[in-house]
Amino acid sequence: MDKEKLLKLLEKDGDMTLEEIAEQLGADMRDVAAQIDKYKETGVLLGVHAKVDWEKTKREYVTAMIELKVQPTRGHGFDAIAERLVNYPEIKSLYLMSGGYDIWMLIEGRSLREVAMFVAKKIAPMEGVKSTGTHFVLTKYKDEGITFGGRKADTRRLYSYD
Amino acid sequence: MIDYEKAVTRAVREIRPSGIRKFFDIAAEMDDVISLSIGEPDFVTPxxxxxxxxxxxxxxxxxxxxxxxxxxxxxxxxxxxxxxxxxxxxxxxxxxxxxxxxxxxxxxxxxxxxxxxxxxxxxxxxxxxxxxxxxxxxxxxxxxxxxxxxxxxxxxxxxxxxxxxxxxxxxxxxxxxxxxxxxxxxxxxxxxxxxxxxxxxxxxxxxxxxxxxxxxxxxxxxxxxxxxxxxxxxxxxxxxxxxxxxxxxxxxxxxxxxxxxxxxxxxxxxxxxxxxxxxxxxxxDEDVRAMRTDYNRRRKYILEGVRRLGMPCFEPFGAFYIFPSIKDFGMTSDEFCTKLLREQRLAVVPGNAFGQSGEGHIRISYAYSKENLTEALRRLGAFTEKYGK
Incomplete structure (x- = not known):
């Protein structure tokens, strides 16, 4: 069984049935089930979640990407501050980066003000944070491999034999 | 005056006119028609x-x-x-x-x-x-x-x-x-x-x-x-x-x-x-495989849906069509499809378009999104409710 492909399939569509996955891999359904269980036990598979296009709902929300420059601590490097940051539910993604800044994170809130206040009150004053840069997202075109913006209109003919 | 009819060879003259032409004409005057009639993938080329x-x-x-x-x-x-x-x-x-x-x-x-x-x-x-x-x-x-x-x-x-x-x-x-x-x-x-x-x-x-x-x-x-x-x-x-x-x-x-x-x-x-x-x-190859999986999902969905409405349908294992029988409705497939289009704004192809032996059946294409299939099944359900035995 192509295990990498199994994971890629699940990553792309967590909704697939065992039968469908087995068909795509050309593998036995029981082997696929066993391998998925193994991945769950060992923490390779962390969970399955739905991709929501919130733009299409009435929910008021904004997304911002925040760059942080931080002072690494002796012995712990950037881990100490990262381990504090992961606790905030407002922070959806958190990465340690190479380049012009150290930490990159994605924040969601109900309004610009809410996000700005969160950064100003919780993040900026945190020990070790040297500076913050906030960039608000205007439009989401694609996220984790999924294209947003909805289905294109069906331009096919109304009737045909072929 | 040129007799254009005569200008056309006998072989071409004798080709019978398209059996679905008239459905186009009816549908052209209607809004909000849902179609399950196209023999063409809904996917865009990869x-x-x-x-x-x-x-x-x-x-x-x-x-x-x-x-x-x-x-x-x-x-x-x-x-x-x-x-x-x-x-x-x-x-x-x-x-x-x-x-x-x-x-x-x-x-x-x-x-x-x-x-x-x-x-x-x-x-x-x-x-x-x-x-x-x-x-x-x-x-x-x-x-x-x-x-x-x-x-x-x-x-x-x-x-x-x-x-x-x-x-x-x-x-x-x-x-x-x-x-x-x-x-x-x-x-x-x-x-x-x-x-x-x-x-x-x-x-x-x-x-x-x-x-x-x-x-x-x-x-x-x-x-x-x-x-x-x-x-x-x-x-x-x-x-x-x-x-x-x-x-x-x-x-x-x-x-x-x-x-x-x-x-x-x-x-x-x-x-x-x-x-x-x-x-x-x-x-x-991978694209084909992914599309096939998707078609198969829809195949099972539409087949189950149509059977639940009481329409007999053999299980097809190829292409992207199902071919249910409409024998219980007392209509020709042409009448069935015309009524279905006029009353429920649902377009499917009458079986007789594929030869006289297709009479008594309709062709439903499942090369459509799940939402489209769901709405189409709802309309088909309203129709079979009204005319079914």
């Missing part, structure tokens, strides 16, 4: 294939190719047929055509002359009969039956063969029924044909869209390659309908003869499409 076409244009590859098609494409098709269907062909045993349609046309025109008989299992796609007639041949339908899962049986074939029989059309996986022929079915057909002078035109345009077992080509059955023309293409499998590209493969002397027809009718198939097709043949 991006890497489109990109290969675009790249060829950017590089200025805008000239004719050789008559039979780009040599690299023909090589890629040979690899593909070996890989997918265990078919062994050389580059000079195939022609890249303008869709499967042209392949069918040049194959029939090469093999069928005045008086030659062509056997056509029905219900099936509508082009075999008129092309045969235009070539001066006689088209004889063989009516396949729901109780045989719309397969062609050896007994039926044997009973239909006459001394004038020249060609058998083998349209499987089948449009409109979704029927497939399994290896043992093909073995039985091969047993009938092996010691005759009859050729087979195997229209395998839906070969990639089978659910459960992989498609078997009759050309891979012992003794059949030498008498079979295989037609396949890019439209259905790779969602490339608008690129108009298909191919045929067969015994070298026949293909050589077909190339004569092709070169004067077409010259060569569209170059941009051919460059895109190289990419499809080389790196497209």
């Amino acid at each position: 991006w890497h294939i489109r990109e290969a076409g675009i790249a060829s244009l950017e590089r200025g590859m805008t000239h004719y190719t050789s008559n039979a098609g780009l040599i690299e494409l023909r090589q890629a098709i040979c690899d593909y047929m070996r890989r997918r269907f265990k078919l062994q062909y050389e580059e000079d045993e195939l022609i890249v055509t303008v869709g499967g349609s042209e392949a069918i046309d040049i194959a029939i025109r090469t093999l069928v002359g005045p008086g030659d008989e062509v056997l056509i299992p029905e219900p099936s796609f509508v082009c075999y009969d008129p092309i045969t007639r235009m070539a001066g041949g006689r088209a004889t339908p063989i009516v396949t039956r729901a109780e045989d899962d719309f397969r062609l049986t050896a007994q039926q074939l044997k009973a239909a063969i006459t001394p004038g029989t020249k060609l058998l059309i083998l349209p499987y996986p089948n449009n409109p029924t979704g029927a497939v022929m399994r290896r043992e079915d093909l073995e039985a057909i091969a047993d009938v044909l092996r010691d005759t002078d009859i050729f087979v035109l195997s229209d395998e345009i839906y070969a990639e869209l089978t659910y459960g077992a992989r498609h078997v080509s009759i050309a891979s059955i012992e003794g059949m390659r030498e008498r079979t023309i295989v037609v396949n293409g890019f439209s259905k499998a790779f969602a490339m309908t608008g690129w108009r590209l298909g191919f045929l493969a067969g015994p070298r002397p026949l293909v050589k003869a077909m190339l004569k027809v092709h070169q004067f009718a077409i010259m060569s198939s569209p170059s941009t499409s051919q460059y895109a097709a190289v990419e499809a043949m080389t790196n497209g």
